Amino acid sequence: MSLADSIVVSKLKKSYGKTVVLRGIDLTVKRGSMVALLGPNGAGKTTTVRILSTLLKFDAGSVTVNGHDVAKDPDGVRQVIGLTGQSAAVDELLTGRENLVMMGRLYRLTKASAKERAEELLRQFDLVDAADRPLKTYSGGMRRRLDLAVSLIATPPVIFLDEPTTGLDPRSRLAMWDIIRQLKNDGATILLTTQYLEEADQLADRIVVIDEGRVIAEGTARELKAKIGNDRLELTFTNKKAFEAAKRELHTTIIATDEEELTVVTLLKNTDNDVRAVLDRLHAAKLKIESMAVTKPTLDDVFMSLTDKKQEGK
Amino acid sequence: MAAKLEFTNRPRIVQVFSDSLVMIRRSSTHILRNTDQLLGTFFQPIMFLVLFTAVYSGAIKTSGGVDYTNYLMAGLIVQTLAFGSTTTALAVANDMQKGIIDRFRSLPMNNLAVLNGHVISDLLRNGLSAIVLILAGLVIGFRPDANFLDWLLLVGLTILLTLAFSWLSAILGLIAKSVEGVQWLTFVFVFPLTFASSAFVDPTTMTSWLRGFAENQPITHIVDAYRSLLIGTPMGDSALLAVIWLTVIIVVSIPVASWLFARRTT
Numbered sequence: 001m002s003l004a005d006s007i008v009v010s011k012l013k014k015s016y017g018k019t020v021v022l023r024g025i026d027l028t029v030k031r032g033s034m035v036a037l038l039g040p041n042g043a044g045k046t047t048t049v050r051i052l053s054t055l056l057k058f059d060a061g062s063v064t065v066n067g068h069d070v071a072k073d074p075d076g077v078r079q080v081i082g083l084t085g086q087s088a089a090v091d092e093l094l095t096g097r098e099n100l101v102m103m104g105r106l107y108r109l110t111k112a113s114a115k116e117r118a119e120e121l122l123r124q125f126d127l128v129d130a131a132d133r134p135l136k137t138y139s140g141g142m143r144r145r146l147d148l149a150v151s152l153i154a155t156p157p158v159i160f161l162d163e164p165t166t167g168l169d170p171r172s173r174l175a176m177w178d179i180i181r182q183l184k185n186d187g188a189t190i191l192l193t194t195q196y197l198e199e200a201d202q203l204a205d206r207i208v209v210i211d212e213g214r215v216i217a218e219g220t221a222r223e224l225k226a227k228i229g230n231d232r233l234e235l236t237f238t239n240k241k242a243f244e245a246a247k248r249e250l251h252t253t254i255i256a257t258d259e260e261e262l263t264v265v266t267l268l269k270n271t272d273n274d275v276r277a278v279l280d281r282l283h284a285a286k287l288k289i290e291s292m293a294v295t296k297p298t299l300d301d302v303f304m305s306l307t308d309k310k311q312e313g314k
Numbered sequence: 315m316a317a318k319l320e321f322t323n324r325p326r327i328v329q330v331f332s333d334s335l336v337m338i339r340r341s342s343t344h345i346l347r348n349t350d351q352l353l354g355t356f357f358q359p360i361m362f363l364v365l366f367t368a369v370y371s372g373a374i375k376t377s378g379g380v381d382y383t384n385y386l387m388a389g390l391i392v393q394t395l396a397f398g399s400t401t402t403a404l405a406v407a408n409d410m411q412k413g414i415i416d417r418f419r420s421l422p423m424n425n426l427a428v429l430n431g432h433v434i435s436d437l438l439r440n441g442l443s444a445i446v447l448i449l450a451g452l453v454i455g456f457r458p459d460a461n462f463l464d465w466l467l468l469v470g471l472t473i474l475l476t477l478a479f480s481w482l483s484a485i486l487g488l489i490a491k492s493v494e495g496v497q498w499l500t501f502v503f504v505f506p507l508t509f510a511s512s513a514f515v516d517p518t519t520m521t522s523w524l525r526g527f528a529e530n531q532p533i534t535h536i537v538d539a540y541r542s543l544l545i546g547t548p549m550g551d552s553a554l555l556a557v558i559w560l561t562v563i564i565v566v567s568i569p570v571a572s573w574l575f576a577r578r579t580t
Contacts, residue, residue, distance in 0.1 A: 053420045078422040089417035091340065093347045105336045106423040108329070113320045134347065150417070155319060 006031040006158055006189040007052065012061035014047055014213075021047045023213040024061065031157075034180075034190040036204035038197065038303070044213040045193035046086065049162045052191070053083045065158055066189075082151035083160045088143045089150075090135055096146050097122065097131040100153055107154035114153070121149040125179065141172030148179065159183060161192045165199060177202060197300050209306055217306050224302045231271045231294050232301065233278060236263045238290045246287050250278065255301060268294070333424045337431025341405060345439050351401065355439060359394040359447040366390065366514065367454060374515055380547065383455045387448070388541035389513030392533060394447055395472060396508055398440040399479030400500035405432045406487030407496040410578060426572055433480040440476045457545075464543045471543070471556065475536060478560040479504075481567035488574040512537045532559035 007029035014022040022044045029035045037045050050056040052063055054074040062069070068076035083089075090099050097118055104114030122131045125145045130138060138146065144164065151159065164180065165173040180203055184190055194200050200207045201221045209217040209224070217224055232255065237243040243262040247254065253274075256265040268274040271294065282289060324332060345352060363386070371382035409415050409428060418428055448456070460468065483500060490496040510528045511517070517528035528534055536559070538552035 050416075055416055055419055075422055078420060081420065083417070083420040085413055085416055087413035089413035089415075091414055093344050094340065098343070102336055102340055103417070103421065106333060106418070106421045106427075108322050108324075108422060110320045110322050117319060154321075 004030050006066055007035075007191060008062075008064045009048070009052070010062045012048070012051065012058055012063060014044075014051065014056070014058045021213050022051075022058070025210065025213070025215055027208055027215070029189055029191055030205075031189050032184075032187050033205045034184050034192060034203060036200035036207045037191065037193040037210060038195070038200045038207050039193075039210040040195055040307075042212075043210045045195075045210065046162055048210075049083070049085075049160050049191065049193055053081055053160050054078055055083075080156055081158045081160060082154070082156035083162070084144075084148045084151045084164055085162045086166060088147045090143065090147050092136045093134055095132050095134055096127050096138070099135065099146060099150055103150045104153040109154055117153055117155075121152060125149045141168055141175065144168060144172070144176065145179070148176075152183070156188075158189045159191075161190060163193055163195070165194070165196070173199075197298065197303055201298075209303065211307055217302070225297045227302065231268045232297055233266045233268055233275055234263055234293045234295060235266070235278075235282075235289055236261060236291045238262075238288050242287045245285060246282060249281055249285050249287070253278075255305065262290075330424045330427065333427035334430040334434070336423075337427045338434045339431075341431040341435035342438060344405065345401075345435055352439075355398055355401075355443045356446050358397075359390060359443060360450045362393070363390055363447065363450055363454065370514070376516060378547070380545065381455075381457075383451070384457060384545045385541070386514065387451050387456050387458070388537050388544050389508075389511075390451075391444055391447060391472075392475065392511075392537045392540055393508040393513055394443055395440050395475050396479050396504050396533070398443055399436055399476055400483045400486070400496075400504060401439070402432045402436045402480040403483040403487035403490070403496045403500050404493065405436075406484050407490050407493045410488065411493060425575065429484050429571055429575060433477065433484060436480045436483075437473065437476045441472065444472055459546050460544050467553075468540065468543050471536070471539060471553075474557065474560045474564075478563040478567070481564055481571055484571045485567055485574060488571060488578055507531065507533050512541075532556065532563075535559060 005028045007027065009025055009027040012022050012025040012027075013020075025044070025048060027035070027037075027048075037048060039045050047056065051058045052065060052070065054070055054077050058071075062071075064070065065077045066080045068080065070077050091102070094102065100118035100121060101111075101114045104117055105111065107114075109117065122128045125148070127142065127146060127149070130142060135143060135146065148161075148164065161180065165176050168176060177199070180190070180192070184203075192200075192204060204221075206220055207218065207224060208215055217227065219227070235246065237246055240262065243259075243264070246264055247257060250264065250266055253266040254264050255267045257263065266274075266278060275294065322332070366386055367383050370386075374382055376382060376385045406429065409418075409432075415428070419425060486499045486503065487496055490499055510520075510524055511531060511533035512528065513533065517525050517534060520528055532555075535552045535555040538547070539549065539556045541547045542549040542552065
């Protein structure tokens with residue numbers, strides 16, 4: 001471990017009875033960077049975050065956060081982290097301001113500091129007008145913003161965001177993204193979990209893909225995309241018959257199809273040669289193409305490809 | 315991010331108190347904002363007072379010919395406090411079912427402060443409802459003959475009783491699987507205890523098997539102690555037994571609740 005690494009997770013294992021949730025997770029987050037833990041429901045994302053934030057005991061492996069061992073020094077860890085979980089962890093009967101000041105006091109801020117910081121956060125998160133209303137009157141987006149604000153009350157250097165935008169409408173999601181980017185610019189180390197590939201792509205410096213309690217890939221968004229081939233070819237056909245025939249003709253290279261748009265997507269290992277080969281085969285089969293496009297893979301493709309590969313290997 | 319944050323640097327033992335104070339403030343605010351529940355805590359004892367005196371005062375002959383309203387007050391106060399303490403169970407269960415418990419646990423705070431907050435604020439509210447009940451009693455003919463020292467002892471006994479029942483109630487809140495479950499749990503716990511006691515009738519008039527239970531269970535000792543302090547009925551060893559019972563309950567239930575809390579939350 002080097003001083004540049006803020007979060008270091010090594011061979012982390014966790015089971016509930018016979019159900020194995022984490023099968024040995026390795027993860028490092030450099031100080032001041034943002035890593036996205038990407039995976040489907042049940043992959044072990046929340047379990048990992050709960051262990052890292054001292055809420056859950058683990059069976060094997062080691063976890064340190066800013067040099068504090070989670071198992072041996074949970075109080076040390078709690079001093080340096082802020083956690084925003086999936087369910088808003090705020091007090092419904094208190095007002096926004098009261099929530100902030102209360103949590104600030106529990107972080108052991110002085111009364112003056114807690115109040116001052118609460119005002120600062122209310123302004124930053126655009127909650128000044130709602131500051132004195134009880135939380136039960138807040139909208140979903142406001143509640144999430146306050147929840148995040150609460151976890152920042154003592155400006156912790158390490159921030160855990162467990163699916164921060166799940167359930168938010170598109171506008172609130174974009175607002176939340178701006179806030180998260182700002183946190184990173186301010187120098188925080190952030191571990192974010194998400195099931196949205198776009199979110200990981202947009203926000204994180206590095207992406208760790210997990211599935212069924214294992215890391216199945218990691219790297220920058222660019223590296224992950226490169227891992228599964230460079231480009232892909234999207235072909236749209238004029239009629240259903242041609243579409244079906246093309247599916248049969250090209251089935252070994254197809255990674256996605258769209259029945260309604262009559263589109264098939266093939267993976268290109270070598271763009272130049274592969275495009276020519278595909279077109280030659282379609283020409284030989286006398287299948288008419290309405291339109292075609294060569295595109296860069298999205299993270300969705302990466303994810304599909306990674307999880308499929310693993311299933312084939314079983 | 316202009317402000318330079320200042321942290322307190324208190325010894326650990328002081329932090330337990332300062333954290334608890336923050337949580338007491340939170341729980342008390344809950345009580346004041348939850349107006350339905352608040353009205354209930356004042357209205358219910360008054361309703362019981364009016365109903366019991368109107369319905370039973372003609373039918374029930376108390377031993378020694380004590381006026382029934384005078385007799386009833388001790389029982390009603392204890393019943394009100396016992397039922398009132400069960401809101402701790404509700405409040406604890408509410409916290410446990412929600413995400414906020416994770417927030418508290420991820421903070422560098424003393425975790426027992428959560429329970430302390432609910433128990434102590436319950437004490438404040440119970441104190442208030444006891445005062446309201448006594449005032450209402452005075453209006454409908456309750457005539458205590460307690461002197462200043464008796465009132466002080468009554469206050470002490472009330473604190474002890476509420477603490478004991480609130481901590482017990484915290485345990486119920488921790489073992490319940492849902493908030494609705496808590497309501498049942500506390501009901502089947504407190505209802506038989508208060509009714510099969512000397513709270514409303516003299517246990518010597520009860521069926522023999524129930525009488526054996528009623529005469530020896532803590533609520534009867536507590537009620538007898540209250541009654542003796544309020545209207546001067548014979549004290550016997552009821553105060554002593556009440557204090558022993560309540561102290562034992564507190565001494566046992568605090569560690570049990572702490573243990574359950576730590577276990578439930580990991």
